[in-house]
Amino acid sequence: MPLYVVRHKSPISSPQRDALAAAITKIHSTLFTTPSFFVSVQFEDISSTPYYVGGKPHNVNAINAHVRAGPSRPRSSYDQLCRELRSAWETIFTADDTRLDLIFVMGAIVAGDKKGFHLPEAGQDKAWMMENFHEFAKRAEGGDEQMRDLVRELRERGLLNDDDDEAARKNKVGGFGHSV
Numbered sequence: 001m002p003l004y005v006v007r008h009k010s011p012i013s014s015p016q017r018d019a020l021a022a023a024i025t026k027i028h029s030t031l032f033t034t035p036s037f038f039v040s041v042q043f044e045d046i047s048s049t050p051y052y053v054g055g056k057p058h059n060v061n062a063i064n065a066h067v068r069a070g071p072s073r074p075r076s077s078y079d080q081l082c083r084e085l086r087s088a089w090e091t092i093f094t095a096d097d098t099r100l101d102l103i104f105v106m107g108a109i110v111a112g113d114k115k116g117f118h119l120p121e122a123g124q125d126k127a128w129m130m131e132n133f134h135e136f137a138k139r140a141e142g143g144d145e146q147m148r149d150l151v152r153e154l155r156e157r158g159l160l161n162d163d164d165d166e167a168a169r170k171n172k173v174g175g176f177g178h179s180v
Contacts, residue, residue: 001038001112001119002028003066007046009059010098017043023088024063031081032073033125033159037150038114060101063089069107072123078105115146129159 004024006012012020021041029036051059063085067078082103089100112119117135120128129136133154139147154160 001034001068001109001114002032002040003109004028004039004041005044005064005066006041007044007060007062007064008098009047009051009061010093010095011047012043012045012093012098016092019092020088023092024085027081027084027088028065028067031077031084032067032122035125035129035150035153035159037146037153038119061089061093061098062102062104063100065103065105066109067105067107068109068119068122070122073107078107081105126159129154130161133160 006020006024021043024041025036025039028034028039046059049059050057053060065081065085067073082105085103086100093100107122109119117132133151136147136151136154140151
């Protein structure tokens with residue numbers, strides 16, 4: 001449910017972009033129990049965009065994380081997020097000119113909607129997943145590839161209670177908790 005915006009002054013190859021997007025997704029979904037389907041990563045080449053640091057022209061490589069903040073997510077969680085993002089960047093990019101200059105974590109997502117599902121408050125992900133699982137499964141059975149991936153991930157990571165998973169497997173799907 002977060003949006004990560006990677007602003008880069010240095011050229012980034014497609015394989016590097018893929019690797020960083022995968023790393024950011026894994027980091028966020030592991031730290032905050034968010035299904036990977038809901039983690040969005042956007043890349044912006046800012047090499048020709050005027051950028052200033054300390055009042056002087058200085059372009060940067062930066063990651064801006066727009067996340068849901070809440071009492072279930074202490075500052076230490078976001079500090080850990082920054083450490084893991086930097087580590088992933090430094091593993092993928094080794095040249096000095098691709099050094100990561102800034103990471104900003106902004107807890108500004110108050111509400112949102114993805115594919116017709118209202119996003120839960122921070123810390124309410126598991127209850128929200130269980131509440132909407134039947135609709136996820138219904139859409140997966142209807143051929144929605146992203147929903148198939150989501151259902152598979154929820155099962156593989158053990159993020160469902162057994163009753164919800166069993167009901168979906170028996171095709172007892174319904175749309176409660178879903179909003180259009």
